[in-house]
Amino acid sequence: MSPLCEVDDIKVHFALRGSAAWLRALKDGKPAVVRAVDGVSISIDPGSMLGLVGESGCGKSTVARALVRLVRPTAGSIRFDGTELTSLSDDEFNKIRPNLQMVFQDPAASLNPRLSVRRVVEEPIKLHTELSAAERRERAEAVLEEVGLGADLADRYPHELSGGQCQRVNIARALVTNPRLIVLDEPTSALDVSLRARVILLLEELRQRHGLSYLFISHDLASVRYLASRVAVMYLGVIVEEASRAELFDHPAHPYTRALLAAVPVPDPDAKRDPFVLSGEIPSPIDIPTGCRLRTRCPLAQPVCAEPVPIREVAPGHFAACHLV
Amino acid sequence: MNAVVEVKDLSVRFATDHGEVAAVDQASFDVREGEILGLVGESGSGKSVTATAILRLIRKPGRLAHGSIMLGGRDLCQLREDELQHIRGTEIAMISQTPRTALNPLITVGQHVARLFALHAGLSKAESRRRAIDMLALVGIPEPARRARQYAHQFSGGMCQRVMIAMALATSPRLLIADEPTTGLDVSTAARILDLLRELGPRTGASILLITHDLGVVASTCQRVAVMHAGQIVEVAPVRSLFHHPAHPYTRALVRSIPRIDREITMEPIPGAVPSLLNVPAGCRYAGRCPWVEDRCRRLKPVLRSVAPGHSVACFAVEDGRVAAV
Numbered sequence: 001m002s003p004l005c006e007v008d009d010i011k012v013h014f015a016l017r018g019s020a021a022w023l024r025a026l027k028d029g030k031p032a033v034v035r036a037v038d039g040v041s042i043s044i045d046p047g048s049m050l051g052l053v054g055e056s057g058c059g060k061s062t063v064a065r066a067l068v069r070l071v072r073p074t075a076g077s078i079r080f081d082g083t084e085l086t087s088l089s090d091d092e093f094n095k096i097r098p099n100l101q102m103v104f105q106d107p108a109a110s111l112n113p114r115l116s117v118r119r120v121v122e123e124p125i126k127l128h129t130e131l132s133a134a135e136r137r138e139r140a141e142a143v144l145e146e147v148g149l150g151a152d153l154a155d156r157y158p159h160e161l162s163g164g165q166c167q168r169v170n171i172a173r174a175l176v177t178n179p180r181l182i183v184l185d186e187p188t189s190a191l192d193v194s195l196r197a198r199v200i201l202l203l204e205e206l207r208q209r210h211g212l213s214y215l216f217i218s219h220d221l222a223s224v225r226y227l228a229s230r231v232a233v234m235y236l237g238v239i240v241e242e243a244s245r246a247e248l249f250d251h252p253a254h255p256y257t258r259a260l261l262a263a264v265p266v267p268d269p270d271a272k273r274d275p276f277v278l279s280g281e282i283p284s285p286i287d288i289p290t291g292c293r294l295r296t297r298c299p300l301a302q303p304v305c306a307e308p309v310p311i312r313e314v315a316p317g318h319f320a321a322c323h324l325v
Numbered sequence: 326m327n328a329v330v331e332v333k334d335l336s337v338r339f340a341t342d343h344g345e346v347a348a349v350d351q352a353s354f355d356v357r358e359g360e361i362l363g364l365v366g367e368s369g370s371g372k373s374v375t376a377t378a379i380l381r382l383i384r385k386p387g388r389l390a391h392g393s394i395m396l397g398g399r400d401l402c403q404l405r406e407d408e409l410q411h412i413r414g415t416e417i418a419m420i421s422q423t424p425r426t427a428l429n430p431l432i433t434v435g436q437h438v439a440r441l442f443a444l445h446a447g448l449s450k451a452e453s454r455r456r457a458i459d460m461l462a463l464v465g466i467p468e469p470a471r472r473a474r475q476y477a478h479q480f481s482g483g484m485c486q487r488v489m490i491a492m493a494l495a496t497s498p499r500l501l502i503a504d505e506p507t508t509g510l511d512v513s514t515a516a517r518i519l520d521l522l523r524e525l526g527p528r529t530g531a532s533i534l535l536i537t538h539d540l541g542v543v544a545s546t547c548q549r550v551a552v553m554h555a556g557q558i559v560e561v562a563p564v565r566s567l568f569h570h571p572a573h574p575y576t577r578a579l580v581r582s583i584p585r586i587d588r589e590i591t592m593e594p595i596p597g598a599v600p601s602l603l604n605v606p607a608g609c610r611y612a613g614r615c616p617w618v619e620d621r622c623r624r625l626k627p628v629l630r631s632v633a634p635g636h637s638v639a640c641f642a643v644e645d646g647r648v649a650a651v
Contacts, residue, residue, distance in 0.1 A: 192368040266586060
């Protein structure tokens with residue numbers, strides 16, 4: 001099976017501006033650059049879900065934004081369904097867009113407060129199809145129904161909806177163009193416990209029914225374990241580990257993955273806690289450590305960790321970037 | 326064990342355009358010496374209002390309608406504002422879920438803590454400053470003397486929360502209310518903030534009321550748990566009983582509704598939504614969502630009854646044995 005979407009070694013760098021950047025450039029002898037995404041390769045098979053996890057500031061949302069062209073990658077290639085996206089003009093890219101949709105993190109803030117639910121959901125059909133007003137209406141109502149919102153909500157405005165309902169509207173808006181891939185950027189993190197469960201189950205149901213693929217970006221590892229077929233772990237702009245769900249959660253290879261899993265509180269008072277912790281905080285993506293990027297925080301760090309460390313296969317289908325594995 | 330704070334029959338009511346609603350409805354629980362009590366429930370269940378009521382900071386259109394809050398032999402509900410002002414900070418402290426906005430951007434982090442020593446302990450400027458640096462070191466801020474001269478914007482979210490904890494514990498309070506202290510923090514930062522609370526609570530003699538909706542946080546941090554639904558306390562239990570033998574239908578549903586990191590499970594969302602407070606039954610407020618509901622549940626209010634040592638449940642179905650108790 002050939003992948004639906006293949007991201008190959010993409011980089012997203014942002015130039016720093018202002019006096020601080022100027023001083024820094026003077027000191028280092030080169031312009032100051034934030035290396036938000038610094039060589040990421042992922043691939044998503046049709047009908048599957050790839051979980052992309054990591055802490056804030058690791059660059060996972062930037063990968064998502066690059067995929068749907070909300071930022072342009074500095075380097076690298078993104079192939080979607082056989083088409084190279086990075087070389088497309090904006091017009092050409094817009095033709096692909098119906099197949100490539102996104103759901104944003106903040107359910108309320110990503111809806112226009114002045115548009116009714118119906119108009120929010122009809123907008124993509126208006127942009128991308130030639131359907132008549134009546135057909136659009138019918139299509140929008142069918143999709144709203146599918147995400148569990150009754151027709152009585154169609155004429156409401158975002159401020160009249162709960163967080164869970166807003167997120168369903170966002171999912172409906174993404175779904176209405178019959179996409180092949182939906183990028184989900186932390187779709188559950190702003191939701192309450194009971195709503196989170198329902199949104200997760202809805203996403204799973206939609207995936208099965210429509211053969212959708214998802215890139216699911218989250219720091220909620222429990223939801224990722226519930227949904228994803230493969231999981232990639234990102235740290236400071238690079239992927240440090242990638243494996244199938246079962247393999248990653250049961251046999252994490254990279255120290256960062258291990259620390260991340262150990263930090264999640266388990267809803268079982270008798271659970272044994274892995275005492276594995278990292279020291280300090282994530283370094284600035286302007287001053288990335290040489291060699292292994294985790295070495296400044298890793299309790300296992302050795303002199304060899306100052307050497308560059310490519311990601312390699314450590315078990316069948318299980319990739320990790322660590323000298324010590 | 327002695328109770329540090331005992332909340333009895335607490336009701337907090339808010340006036341709305343459509344009539345008065347009880348955001349907290351006859352809640353009773355206590356926080357015992359040296360323990361961490363978890364208060365859990367969905368958004369809108371009244372957890373934060375309960376915390377605000379304990380600090381006597383309910384403002385209009387809300388009012389503390391009924392009940393007592395006993396702290397060290399005094400009923401906080403009966404005290405005057407000047408007496409309360411002294412208790413807030415010295416005997417009860419609070420940390421919030423938005424540590425950055427709780428810090429003043431115009432004064433240094435060190436001054437935040439030093440001021441408390443000057444105000445509450447009457448220490449000199451130099452002594453306050455020295456103690457403030459000690460406190461920052463205690464909560465695990467590296468290079469505390471240098472960091473004390475910095476401002477909130479120079480601190481990460483996790484570090485801001487550490488500063489809040491330093492401020493809260495500076496006056497050696499008897500009760501620390503932590504309202505969702507790890508929401509919005511990364512997992513590894515959150516884990517270390519919880520470690521810090523677990524370690525410093527006993528060390529400084531503060532009991533902790535930990536408000537959260539995350540059952541993982543409860544399981545790893547609390548000794549006892551009170552479960553709240555739509556303003557009512559439905560179950561109080563030691564943490565192990567709560568997870569191994571949840572009794573109230575709401576608690577059972579809550580435990581089954583979360584995805585888990587430690588094993589593959591089938592997740593079942595809680596039926597229905599937290600009811601609007603304008604439209605709650607006179608009896609049990611979970612009645613509209615409960616699979617074991619009967620006529621009586623809507624009319625009469627079940628009270629907390631003991632089902633095992635330290636474990637009480639407010640549910641007619643559990644009382645009648647229609648739902649197997651512990």
